[in-house]
Amino acid sequence: MTTTAPRETFFSPSSEIVRRRLLPIPGEVLVHVGDRVQADDIVAKTKLPGGLHVIDLAQALKVSVHKVRRYVCVQEGQEIAKGDLLAAIRYLGLTRRAVRAPFAGTVQRVDEGYLFLRRHPQNYLLRAYLPGRVIEEYPHQGVAIRTIGALIRGIWGSGGETQGILVTMVDGPNKPLTWRQVSLRYRGTILVGGTLADPRVLLRARQFHLHGLVLGSIAPQLRSLCERISLPVIVTEGMGYIPMAEPIFALLRSLHGHIAVLSGRGEGQDNGPELIIPLPSQEASEEKSPAWEKGVLVRITRPPFLGLVGEIVSLPPAPQETSIGIEAEGAEVRLPDGRRLFVPFVNLELLGKAPSQEKSPPPSPTNTSADR
């Protein structure tokens, strides 16, 4: 028997969103509690140790390991520039074999016939990612930033963090994004499409410097391409042909023209793939776990109803049997065509209430964000 699924916000038209921004290693925090920040602002910085490059001097000089030291021209701990001579065999004043530094760095050690060369430390700059106000500072580590806006979590994502103007390219949640729709005029934007099956869309998106894609689903064979081209992409429903959930699509369409931030980071990250559209002028509820209640919209996450959005009509107090006899706690869900079916909680994702057009009219595309 299976039981209640974890409760998670997958979609929220307007909520208070807090994101922690932390350095990978201790460094310097550049902003303070109360400061307003933009997505591109640097909030903290540090120096990351340079990578290690090992040069096999014994092999390069074609000498035995214990003879290497006599041909080494640098000292351990010495800083060197690119092209500096590291080791050389000279005969009668002529250099017969030489090994030069492939980049600037520090000689860490010469041992066992290898030269361990360390690159210079690299500056690491941590961006705010989320435009908003700094509400907490973690000394030498980072900050927490708060904003109000719409939040859409992806079930899968790739690529890094970005921001751009949200552009809804299709007129329905089941409509595919086509390569003809991706052109230079969308440079710097985040495009929204229902589904994606054409690799040319991804290639053109990279070619024309689009900042990201938000999709209902993508064909599974495009997954590796997405990962290779490092274009920030989030997928809200899954793999294959699954239309974007209608409430999510409606929200995105209503926010066409707004500035959005997108994170395609995969599993294991704090918040996973997500799209945030800051709407600082709106009133918002705290970003909190929704509840299993009658009237709440849910997304079914298992075949044969995968991707369908329905409404909870009852919550049986005791576990029920599914059609194949598995006993589970769940909800009775009404599908858009009026059918009712029992679905285990673990096969449902809460989408909350549908966005109400009366309560929060879509702002005009020019009214992007109070932060801007």
Added chain:
Amino acid sequence: MSDDNKPIESALVADIGSTLTHVCLIDQVEGIYRLIACASAPTTAYGAEGDITIGLRRAIEKIERIAQRPLLNREGEPISPEQDTGEGTDIFLATSSAAPPLECIIVGLTNDLSIQSAQRACATANAIVTHTIALGARGRRWDKKTLALLHQSPPDVILMVGGVDTGPTAPLESAARVLANIYEDINPEQRPVIVFAGNQEARRPVAAILGEGFDLRVVDNVRPNAHIESPGELQRELSDLYSQNKLATLPGYRRLRRWCSSAILSSSEALSITLRFIARRNKLPQGVLGIDVGGNTTYVGAARSEMYQWATSPNMGTSYGLRHVVKESGLRDIRRWLPFPMQTRELVSYLENASLRPQGVPQTMEDLLILHALARQALLLTMRRIRGQFWVGEDALMRTTPPFDLLAARGGLLSHTVQDGLTVLTILDAAQPTGLIRLVIDWASLWPQLGALAQVAPLAAAQVLERDGFRELGTIIAPIGEARDGDRALHLRIIRQDGQVTEADIPAGTIRRFPLGLNEQATVEVRPSRHFDIGLGRKGLGGKAQVRGGSLGIIIDTRGRPLGLPQDARRRRAKLQEWLGSLIHDDNSSS
């Protein structure tokens, strides 16, 4: 915590798997320890909640509702010891398999002998070998890419092996110096653990190089000489490292550890205790074969007299481990187990979506059949590991599973599939048991917890296991051999306790089922044809045995061993449907 002087009367035991957390309440009923209630909840190790104790509390709260007994205090912690009011239990114990496996890199001198022995030792642990570095293959020089990899992505463990005892130590010392230089600038806590299992003579110099700044563990040489393999200490060390370094990193582990009355065991270690106990307690001469197909780990253990053999396939299972099964098997091998046609594109989408939401449960028969296809592959690959590790060389049985008295199966999918026929077919297809073997299932997901319980309250564990731990599926008779489909494989005579006799000729290439209820026994006489051996060591040799019934009764599998599937997809699907149908429908036609 329990009072040391008070005898343990009640226990709350939990197994935190990668997908589900199972909790069982054990208490005395009329002086006998019994399973009172069990419940499960999705494990909350990952995602937004990120704390294993959240899912654990949910499962305990369900038990509170079922048993009408408070088990958690106001702070949400298990009440222990049991109060006079009946609240709480005397002890709380936990096992877990929710942590990812240990990532290991093996550094050795030559690609054969020591490295292979180390790989075999890793196959028994919850460890994945991500790279093998054979220095001898490159004139004992490290290549640039390997060194960069070691530095950029330090594994959890580096296994240093190589050299026979009393052999030269210089190559291992050199390797140790290179490793020391690679990790010189990395924080000591982030450096990999180094387990040295090579030439004993090199222990001291290697310790002098790596002893400071590294967590260096020295164990017996896995290959003290060319003819002897000694993986025992290395296996134990890897098992300890998994518990100490991986389980301990689970979010919420420290809180869980505080709640527990004794150490948190890895689920596979606890299960091995239970399997050994079953073999010993029931005096089974041919022993027990235990199989556990989990969400992220598949495990096979064989307990015979004092011997225990096992193999683990980390990251291989029916939910979180699904992608790895696909990667290792390929889609073709998974699809061959489906009794219905399915396009590649459709199957890929299904598998991708199932891996994106690993905690989901199947809702249709097709959905369930795909998961069983994955379970078969995960189990087949793990059986291949244990066969390669331990059963090679058992002559005629080399390519087959040796005979056991009992096959004990568990794992979320196998335990929770309502259709016993499907569960049994998956086990028959993948484990391919031979001879006469009784089949039981861990219906309550209880066995690992009982292994942990046996460490502190052996009587309680034994009594619960015997009375409530098994669900009998039946007895399997599976002869070894090959014959043309339709040829007579064996003649069967079943004499029930009420004197009723059933006789049948069973053709080769079929599965037949004869009902024999739970708690019923019968005498079975089997006369195989000259092509089949029923586990007595000779083809054509017949025998008589007393068998026990179960939900499916007596199951005859004459498809032969090793099992072959028809190459033609249509014929194969028809066969799978026929076999599944045979296990679902009774066979009384020949009585």
